[in-house]
Amino acid sequence: MVHAAGLKTGAPGYCNPASDPYNPPMRLVLLAFLALVSFASAEHLILTGGPALRKWEDLRVPRDQHDRWWANFIRASTLRMVEIRQAYGENAPIVWIVYRPTYTTRGKEDSQPYTTWIADLARKRSVSLVWVDSSPGVISAINSRPRGSVQTFDYFGHSNRHCFMLDYSGAIMGSCTVWLHERDLGKIRGSIFAKDAYCKSWGCHTAESMSKVWKSQFGHKLEGAMGKTDYTVVGQGKMPVGEGWVR
Numbered sequence: 001m002v003h004a005a006g007l008k009t010g011a012p013g014y015c016n017p018a019s020d021p022y023n024p025p026m027r028l029v030l031l032a033f034l035a036l037v038s039f040a041s042a043e044h045l046i047l048t049g050g051p052a053l054r055k056w057e058d059l060r061v062p063r064d065q066h067d068r069w070w071a072n073f074i075r076a077s078t079l080r081m082v083e084i085r086q087a088y089g090e091n092a093p094i095v096w097i098v099y100r101p102t103y104t105t106r107g108k109e110d111s112q113p114y115t116t117w118i119a120d121l122a123r124k125r126s127v128s129l130v131w132v133d134s135s136p137g138v139i140s141a142i143n144s145r146p147r148g149s150v151q152t153f154d155y156f157g158h159s160n161r162h163c164f165m166l167d168y169s170g171a172i173m174g175s176c177t178v179w180l181h182e183r184d185l186g187k188i189r190g191s192i193f194a195k196d197a198y199c200k201s202w203g204c205h206t207a208e209s210m211s212k213v214w215k216s217q218f219g220h221k222l223e224g225a226m227g228k229t230d231y232t233v234v235g236q237g238k239m240p241v242g243e244g245w246v247r
Contacts, residue, residue, distance in 0.1 A: 043095055043151075045151045051069075068234065070112075101132040102167050138166065138178075146192070150192050154197070154201075161208035164210075165178075182214070186217060202239070225243060225246075228241070
């Protein structure tokens with residue numbers, strides 16, 4: 001068999017493209033390219049709920065006043081950003097979805113521009129800030145992520161065993177009007193998650209039910225707490241403490 005170069009197969013000077021280490025098969029080149037694209041498009045998603053209003057917390061007995069600092073969930077989110085950049089590189093893309101209404105109303109209560117401060121934090125840390133105002137808005141923001149892009153997912157906020165409560169004690173004392181319920185997970189595109197995505201809820205009680213539904217829906221484990229989580233340590237630069245983390 002004679003090739004275009006005029007050399008017979010096996011003749012001195014003939015190189016088989018399939019075995020040439022300097023000319024790898026196109027299939028390997030394509031796989032390497034796809035892996036590179038996948039790595040380049042990987043991102044980290046953080047969902048942050050809002051704080052309680054002071055007027056509601058002030059009506060509780062002191063031992064039940066557990067959400068007085070406006071920035072509990074914000075500070076925890078920024079601490080997680082540091083962890084992500086340490087683990088995945090200083091330029092790792094982070095998308096920060098924040099429930100805005102209670103930061104607006106709590107800001108009015110405290111006479112402080114909390115939403116402006118949050119936007120400043122996002123710029124300082126070079127993260128993409130996405131404000132949301134409703135449950136459908138949360139689902140839409142999550143679904144907007146590209147296919148296979150979400151490498152890590154973290155939730156910071158109030159929760160119970162069945163849902164992420166984005167505005168607990170925001171509009172009504174001791175109640176939630178905006179949430180992401182385990183029954184709503186079917187509305188989220190599971191294809192946004194990378195094959196080895198790591199997911200965690202830093203809210204209370206998630207592992208008691210929602211984690212199981214998450215795993216069933218997306219095929220990825222959602223690490224969560226059995227019992228309560230404590231955010232009092234975030235002011236000391238430490239991540240929230242759980243009574244028992246379960247995947």
